[in-house]
Amino acid sequence: MTSPETPPLWDLPVPSRARTKPVDKAKAAKAAAAERRGQLKPAPENPVARIVVDIPLTHLDRTFDYHVPEKFHETAVVGCRVRVRFAGQLVDGYIAERAETTSHEKKLAFIERVTSSEPVLTPALYALTRSVADRYGGTLVDVLRLALPPRHGKVESEPPGEPAPVPPAPDVSAWSRYQRGPAFLEALAESKPANAVWQALPGEDWPARLAEAAAVAAAAGKGAVLVVPDHRDLKRVHEACVGLLGDESVAALIAGLGPAARYRRWLSVLRGQVKVVVGTRAAMFAPVADPGLFVVWDDGDDIHSEPHAPYPHVRDVLMDRAHTAKASLLVAGFARTAEAQFLVESGWAQAVVADRPGLRAAAPRVTPVGEDFDVARDEAAKAARLPSVAFEAARQSLAAGAPVLVQVPRRGYVPGLACGQCRTPAHCRRCAGPLSLPGGSEGGMPKPPACRWCGVPETGFRCPACGSARLRAVVVGSKRTAEELGRAFPGVPVRTSGAQEVLESVPGKPALVVCTPGAEPVAEGGYGAALLLDAWALLGRQDLRAGEETLRRWMTAASMVRPASAGGRVIVGAEAGLAVVQALVRWDPAWHAGLELAERRELGFPPAMRMASIEGTPDAVAAVLDDLALPESGEILGPVPLGEIDEEGRSDRERALVRVARVHGKALAASIHAASARRDARKEPEPIRIQLDPLALI
Structure with missing residues (x-):
């Protein structure tokens, strides 16, 4: 029912849709934001923030100046995460510095939002990541993605814990079996920089020795970072460190942790609550306060080489940190790499080894x-x-x-097969992949050979070279x-x-x-x-x-x-x-490492020389080589084809090597960075991979 004062619903006037203008929400939001920015005032002190913008383009690998709004004056601290407008889009960034003035001639934009006031990019970490990017010819943003874990807001809001107590000095008598071992630990106890290459004896409880070295540094009030190849080594070293220092004094950093646990431990290191860090590859950037010792165990393991750009190696990053912080570096393992031998022969590090009687007793x-x-x-x-x-x-x-x-x-089971008569490697007729024997049985009969690429079984093998049907194992x-x-x-x-x-x-x-x-x-x-x-x-x-x-x-x-x-x-x-x-x-890896280093000096390979690998399509590689400004000692090797070669002798991918004398290593990295910046500025469509000092050269 309707009252006399209220007309029926069907008698109400219907609005004309033709006269209604649609609302552009995006344009309205931009207009509102512009109005707000017009009303913003810069901070009263250091109103200019130099920000690292999270955009992985080489020609944008620098800081950009923004105004700090007055309302963010207290929260926009150096090292915190912010959101800024760049090229019309909101992007993440980090405040690298606060300043009074700017060299930018045009009007500065304002910071849109402070994501977190936690200063995750400390001045020391900023300097380190910038140095690593410059050494490998990469961008700062790529290194920051390796160094900084993803943010977890709930963890940041948790109250910080108390700093771990300074532990007592441990018993280091086991190091007396090694020449220069006690001297190295004495330098750690006195907070003096000392670099060493330690060759562990066979049967040595090396996690306990590394824990003792870390405990000596912690007893002197210094921090320590210990990097090992995998989670099994991490577990052993972490248990040894906890046994000496206590659980509250040691943080284990590993990529397998969940986001919250990883960020919680990382923050405990950043805030100075934990002085000793044990971890795998990503821990090389752990922001430990007042470091006194950096350790890399088994530096020859290829796991220590980061597979993401700019491909830094743990040993080189820790060397940089030790040099900058005037701390000690310990390169340790049972064997010795040519790079570690280079440190010894150059006098930068001392060899910590056992004498021959002690070695014969343990080996x-x-x-x-x-x-x-x-x-x-x-x-x-x-x-x-x-x-x-x-x-x-x-x-x-x-x-x-x-x-x-x-x-x-x-x-x-049998991962490689060849013809039983002429020894020609056996390949799949479908995709030319290698044949292997998977092992096991089906229906009471052994499984036939199968392709390792496409998985198709090969039940009627015939050698294309000699016609034989027999197969033999290449390797078991x-x-x-x-x-x-x-x-x-x-x-x-x-x-x-x-x-x-x-x-x-x-x-x-x-x-x-x-x-x-x-x-x-x-x-x-x-x-x-x-x-x-x-x-x-x-x-x-x-x-x-x-x-x-x-x-x-x-x-x-x-x-x-x-x-x-x-x-x-x-x-x-x-x-x-x-x-x-x-x-x-x-049991003399030092002798073998000396031979390896001498051969590499003669052949002109790292570590005697600095070298860059450039991989991509033939046109892309040729364009980079033409654009590369090499120092006077520069030499180009190749390019050579990678993978399948067509009838004209060309391949879809090629690789060229560029080598220079070690004194020109920085110049090579700068030249590669400049060439990459010009490629990005031109928006070259073909991808290319450039790596300095690659592990694999052949």
């Missing part, structure tokens, strides 16, 4: 055997592809109640090796470690532990023997660092074996005359 007995070993005396040894001396060493270790470590260069993987050893040693447990099933530790009981390099589990009481199989698969790689990397993997495995006085044996399947084998037999 296992190493026996090299050639590839063409005699297995006719033992049918079980023949079935397991082991030389008789290796089979006997394994048998003795098992009889003594100790596990045996078997290192195989490849995972899988860890799973096939475990199967063979199980038949050769009936009743003995066989465990595998590698890929997705990496073991952290194994009990000190009789067992065969088959693993790939880098996945060796720690054995309680040490292994009785280590068998290093298929050495040619490591030494035969087309890589400048093949020998160095092989020795590093061998020494990592051999260091887990008991001393020779306790029956420890290491059997390596390689010729005794090879330099890398001699270095293992004598």
Whole structure:
């Protein structure tokens, strides 16, 4: 019902849609923002903020000046996160500096919003990231994305904890086994800069030694950053540090943490609550307050090389930090890289090594055997592809109640196949990918060979070179090796470690532990023997660092074996005359690193020279080389094709190497940065990858 005063609903006038103008919300928002900006007043002190804008374009790799509104005067502190308008869009940024004046002639825009007043980009971290970007010819924004974790607002609002107490000085008597070891720790205790390359003894409890060094620095009121390759090493070092310093004094930083936990720990370091940081690669930028010690363990591991632009290496970043902060650097490991040897020979670092009597007392007995070993005396040894001396060493270790470590260069069953008659590598008929034997069975029959690229089985193989239908193994993987050893040693447990099933530790009981390099589990009481199989698969790689990397993997495995006085044996399947084998037999990685460095000086490779790798399409590589202003010592090698080559001798991708003398390294980085900036300014469509001092050169 309707009242007499109110007309019925159907009698109400209907508004004309033709006369209604649509509201442009975006334009209205811009107009409102412009009106607000017109009413804003600059801050009374230091009204200009120099801001790093989060835009990964090389020609914009600098700070931009903005006005700080009066309302943000207290919250817009140096190092905080802000939002600014850049080229008409709202983007993130960091305040690098507050100043009174600007050199910008036009009217400055105002900061739109202070995202967080937490000063995450400290002056020290800003200087470090800028230095790293300049060294590698990259942009500051790319380095900041590696150095700063994503923000978590709830964690920032949590009240800060109390700073950890200064711990007492630890017992460092174990370092007396090493020449210059006590002197290095004495320098740490006195907060004097000292750089060292430590070669750990086989069987050394290296996490405990690193924890002791960190505790010495912490007892002197200094911070420490310890970087290790993977989470297994991190767990061991973290436990050792907690045992000396307490849980509240140590922060473990690893990429696998959740956003909240990672940011919480990172903030505890930034705010000075924690003085000792242990972590993987990303921890090289940990903002520890008043640092006194930086440590990198096993610097030859390629995990220490960042896979994202500008591809910094942990060792080089920590060197920069130690030099800038007048702190100490410790490059540690069982083996020694050519880069670490370069630091020793240049006098920048001192070698911390044990004397020969101490080394002989700790090292296992190493026996090299050639590839063409005699297995006719033992049918079980023949079935397991082991030389008789290796089979006997394994048998003795098992009889003594100790596990045996078997290192195989490849995972899988039979990851590489070739023609059984002419040895031509076997490829898939569909995509030309390599064939492999996956292992296992289907319907009671062994699985046929399959392509490692497309996965299609190959049931009717015929060699295109000779027509043979027979296949042979090029290299045998860890799973096939475990199967063979199980038949050769009936009743003995066989465990595998590698890929997705990496073991952290194994009990000190009789067992065969088959693993790939880098996945060796720690054995309680040490292994009785280590068998290093298929050495040619490591030494035969087309890589400048093949020998160095092989020795590093061998020494990592051999260091887990008991001393020779306790029956420890290491059997390596390689010729005794090879330099890398001699270095293992004598346990002298410094000698081998010296040979490697001398060869690289003669050939003009890093670390004797600075080198840049430029990869991309042929046209893109040629354009960069033409635009590159090289210093006087500059030399271009290539370009050479990468991947498949067509009938005209061209490839879809090419690579060129540019090398200069070390004194011109900064000039090379600056030249690459300038060339990249011009490419970005021209908006070149073809992507290109430029990397300074790459690990892989061949």
